[in-house]
């Protein structure tokens with residue numbers, strides 16, 4: 343039996359979308375008259391220099407939205423608030439890891455953005471050029487993004503944890519003219535030396551397009567400055583005007599490219615356009631996060647990932663809210679850093695990932711208990727399926743049973759949230775993203791594109807293009823076609839497996855390549871993981887399949903344990919039994935391996951692909967540039983050799 347959690351009546355009464363009928367009315371209108379629906383939203387929620395000629399153009403699989411319309415993302419995020427009474431409202435509330443803080447009003451942010459846009463202009467950069475932004479989580483990161491957006495320079499933010507190699511590949515693929523960086527940033531009380539990595543990426547002359555580097559001074563440590571190539575941000579800004587008109591850009595102008603790992607070794611540059619992207623980021627802020635004028639909103643992601651683009655920078659600033667930004671790690675100086683920030687700034691809406699929640703569960707409830715979390719009214723989750731046990735902990739320990747949880751399913755490619763509960767309307771079930779957003783038509787199908795029955799697993803597809811969808815893969819339209827629109831012809835293939843229950847709720851089961859088949863039973867790695875982490879001794883689990891002579895595939899589990907005395911042999915037997923009991927005998931793991939850490943990407947996703955390689959071939963090949971700590975993999979592979 344699924345547990346159902348309706349939102350509390352007080353929340354529902356004040357919500358932007360209140361009650362199931364209101365949700366249904368929006369959904370049905372968007373389904374039946376999509377162009378009218380989006381045109382109305384675009385007119386009401388964004389500023390346009392010139393209205394579009396027509397709403398939608400579709401040359402499968404290439405979409406255009408608001409064709410002929412002229413707008414500017416930076417204008418929408420700044421000028422219209424400054425002109426509309428929010429000049430003194432705090433736009434960004436920032437806390438550095440060492441404890442320094444900044445509070446930047448919309449008026450001040452506009453001045454900062456204009457000044458830096460004038461710097462970019464003075465270096466000869468113009469609409470259509472490309473900038474790589476490789477910065478720590480400081481306010482100048484959104485300033486740089488918005489300055490690019492103001493002029494029509496397409497930006498690509500590279501997460502500060504990426505190596506010089508990964509950075510180089512991105513500069514090259516994008517053909518960027520400029521790299522915007524900082525000397526370094528703070529993480530776990532250590533300096534992340536960003537400028538050194540930029541020097542390494544540019545060293546051998548491998549990036550001929552990138553002629554200039556602009557460096558913001560954050561840590562004030564010693565760095566090399568290459569004459570004629572590197573310039574200090576603060577020196578270039580001297581004497582620059584704080585006014586800079588926003589370019590009137592085509593609605594389809596490329597706003598940004600964000601690289602994400604694909605199935606091959608080469609990262610894909612996901613390209614987003616201007617008008618449709620901003621519209622859907624804006625609408626989902628209102629629908630999913632129920633933004634109200636007085637809200638203090640905090641998304642704990644890094645801006646280097648799509649979640650930070652849409653839900654730290656563009657979405658929150660477009661709706662004129664206050665967006666909290668924190669530079670560092672959640673465990674520095676101690677495991678209550680996040681909760682101290684929530685209490686200090688009276689955060690109302692908090693958005694994070696299941697991985698983070700599970701890591702915090704592992705440390706115990708004493709950390710959140712030290713702080714007053716009563717300002718919270720809504721919680722969110724993103725990035726991977728949230729196991730019901732973690733959902734319930736989040737609800738009980740952080741939300742005190744009072745806050746609805748929005749489990750938001752979407753992807754770098756979708757630009758904005760696709761499936762999530764509107765919290766004033768849709769009762770939640772732990773582990774389910776619940777119902778689609780207006781204009782999103784998900785379906786569960788088999789590989790022939792035929793719908794599967796409710797309750798059965800299948801491929802999650804989206805049947806209709808939406809405003810914030812990726813427009814292409816940068817420089818590789820063929821790959822875009824092949825990857826997303828050819829697996830099931832004519833529809834968008836998400837790469838996720840899912841099922842829909844009899845209430846129409848969607849349950850995301852993980853990437854398609856994470857689905858195992860054991861004795862002909864389809865089994866999601868996630869289901870097994872979810873079962874394992876319910877066991878009181880287990881902190882985290884990652885499950886992969888390995889080839890098996892008799893059953894086709896067998897379940898292999900990598901498990902980290904909570905602190906305490908454990909007898910691995912006994913516990914291994916117990917956990918296999920536990921999984922068989924939780925799911926069914928067919929799911930009984932072949933193997934349980936205990937480890938002190940799991941290999942994760944820097945955004946916190948467990949890299950199951952690496953584990954699969956370890957269990958099948960004992961070694962790791964392919965792209966590991968997104969891995970946070972290579973030594974985890976080396977240890978796991980070595981462990982295998984000893985067996």
Ligand code: WTA
Pocket residue numbers: 602648649723724725726727728749750751752753754755775836837838850851852853
């Ligand atoms: C997974 C992150 C279950 C999914 C915004 C998707 C999720 C991939 C959820 C995209 C969720 C994201 N429930 N799975 N709420 N959110 N995913 O591009 O497999 O980093 O395809 O975008 O993460 O990851 P990406």
